[in-house]
Amino acid sequence: MNKRPRQKVLIVDDEPDIRELLEITLGRMKLHTCGARNVGEALGLLKRETFDLCLTDMRLPDGTGLELVQHIQQRYPQVPVAMITAFGNVETAINALKAGAFDFLSKPVDLGRLRELVTSALLLAVPGNAIDRRLLGDSLPMRDMRKQIDKLARSQAPVYISGESGSGKELVARLIHERGPRGHRPFVPVNCGAIPSELMESEFFGHRKGSFSGAIEDKPGLFQAAHGGTLFLDEVADLPLPMQVKLLRAIQEKAVRSVGGQQEEMVDVRILCATHKDLSAEVAAERFRQDLYYRLNVIELRVPPLRERRDDIEPLAGHVLMRLAADTGQPAAKLHPQALDALKSYRFPGNVRELENMLERAHTLCENKQIEASDLRLAEGNCAAEAGLRDLTQIDNLEAYLDNVERQLILQALEETRWNRTAAAQRLSLSFRSMRYRLKKFGLD
Template sequence: MESCRALILDDEDDLRELIALTLEPMGVQCVPAAKLAQAKTLLEDGSRYQFCITDMRLPDGDGLELVAYIQRLHPDIPVAVITAHGNVETAVEALKLGAFDFVSKPFDIATLRHLVNQARKLAPLPDGRENTNHRSDLIGRSPAMEHVRAMIRKLARSQAPVLVSGESGTGKEVVARLIHAHGPRADRPFIPVNCGAIPAELMESEFFGHKRGAFTGANTDKQGLFQAAEGGTLFLDEVAELPPPMQVKLLRAIQERAVRPVGAAHEQPVDVRILSASHQDLVRMVHEGRFRQDLYYRLNVIELRLPPLRERPEDIEPLCAHLLGRLAGDHPCPRLSARALDGLRTYPFPGNIRELENILERAWTLSEGQTIDVDDLQLPDTCTAPSPHQHVTQVSDLERYLESLEKEAIEAALLACQHNKTAAAEKLGISFRALRYRLKKLGLD
């Protein structure tokens, strides 16, 4: 690994010396600073620094001020902060300001080395060349998608937990994978988990693993999702579906960076970055008491909202070209008529990109020839709201009327997905567990 220079800011001589003795064998030249003003002067003297480590408490300021300063004037330099033990709030604030990670005092040598290895993967090379490839697989050049791309580049450099929010079908897992792939953990596992698909009684074992004999049927030790994601990223999709007891356990795992397998006597340290996603309004769920506020703030250190497809109609054409090309494979790629494109641009897409893909696949299958016309798309017209001049049917029993609409929508989704309940739940924008509940309630199971 190439040698590099690092700025080390701490007012304790012994700690600066310890850091230097640890990092120099790794090929890191440590440039010390004891005060905030001295660190700023060193940053402006023309020397290149591959990363910076700063303490929080300084004689003439604090580490948060340096994090903000570097983020504003030297955003290519990763900066990590040293915090007092257990001061999670300060660490979270540092991550929000742009720090890529933090380490708590007293720290061990292995933890410091790991942090530095992560920083070097993010840092610019000594000659100033970019160290990472930020190619994106997102389709579309609308201002909304350019903003998402810029956020992915920024979030990939951090170790902060990220909440990816957006309607069902907007591509939340795709974005989570890109954040992982463009960051320092790219060579480690990306483990996605749908929180709504795991039975509540099995969640603790699935997330944290279990020891042999921990419960009936536990015939061998089992690795949990946290352990499987060691060194990489754990993506919690539909995190709003976690039941309250599991929310408590997840909060502790995130705060302590450790998990305790079911039946184990001691916690095991884990190094995992947490990304999560939900199409539900978590703020409302917090206000209603259905989601823990402290867990929400740990998961939502930074939020990345994905725009629905109806907010970026200019991306419809490139998306269609990409999706049709993928559907056609080795066959000649079909094209959309002007009328078909106009129809897609004005359709509201409640199911977003996932629905667009389903519409195109159906149209390609049913159309004759190489041109898909608007009639081939069979766009639903039930999603458009009635105008003030349209006649609205009078309803005498609102609850029964709403149940009939819900039943009709579920039956249509099951039919469209060939009675695959998991796919139908995704199409409807609800969790698998919620679909099972509705099927039982409506007598459809």
């Protein structure tokens, strides 16, 4: 029976004692190691041999580890690189992550942390097309985003996922997690805007029995639940400032203290975050801490809105209609060519989520399993916010026009309140009963 060859690690450091320490530690992990004293030697070894991981010091006699990271990213992108930096040099670490480093270690090297890092890095798989089945569409923006997801999955850097509501930010976060070395560990999503401020510390860090009224037993927090995996902070801009301070410390120290606890608990969590707001504008308005922003926004990934990838509307619509047919046990409805043209000309302020809701309603109400343009309840594909009030001579169906204006205003209120129907009704000065009627009328329920 053939034995699997031992994986090989390239260690680059000009200090013999450090190289020896790393070689002994990795040797006990049944790994083969090669040492290099500088960038030149490392480049020579990379040309002659195949490596599964590179560990490099930041300061080298003939260059920097950052230069080595960039070279490996360009020539050998399948090889993850981890940087070893001086203790507390956060800026260097962040620059390394932005350049494509998998992760970083601070000196003096914690051997337990080193073993965890190496184990995670060696789990990386060669990127493939597994995500294509879930990120539908072959438009240029989608192809670019697939490449970025594959690249980001091979890093441990925090990622800020920006994009409009309904564009699929959580799906992107899940794919980054699943494609990386943490894919077999927990993915814990949390909507930061849905947690009452007085419960946030307990929800994030856990609490001890008796620490406050109602704490009848010990409860782990979100950080503990995500240990070894990924914590996805959705709508992170909605975190109150006091919680932002505590979150920043947890990320920096990689440790949390539960409410009522006496000791800190080390946690190994990758942070991904998202919001539909402009986070830099929130920083400028002093509603979001600048230091936390720089910690979270090491790398930004923008999810394009649906209106920027109109070529994807047809395959997306087909997928949604097939899923609806499977859910109902009925034949799939077909889109009339005029209905498809109407969808492609619509600006979709609610993005993919709005497309799904729209097609679900049309699938239910259409006749003969064919969706006509009129079943979509669109007014020539325009949004009320962008169309404004038209000249009366341009309106041939007042009722349909007013319905579209009303629908768009309700949709906007729902998006702004994260689909909280009560809050959206209050924003529009509607009773909840009236709001419920309109949600049903416009297929938004």
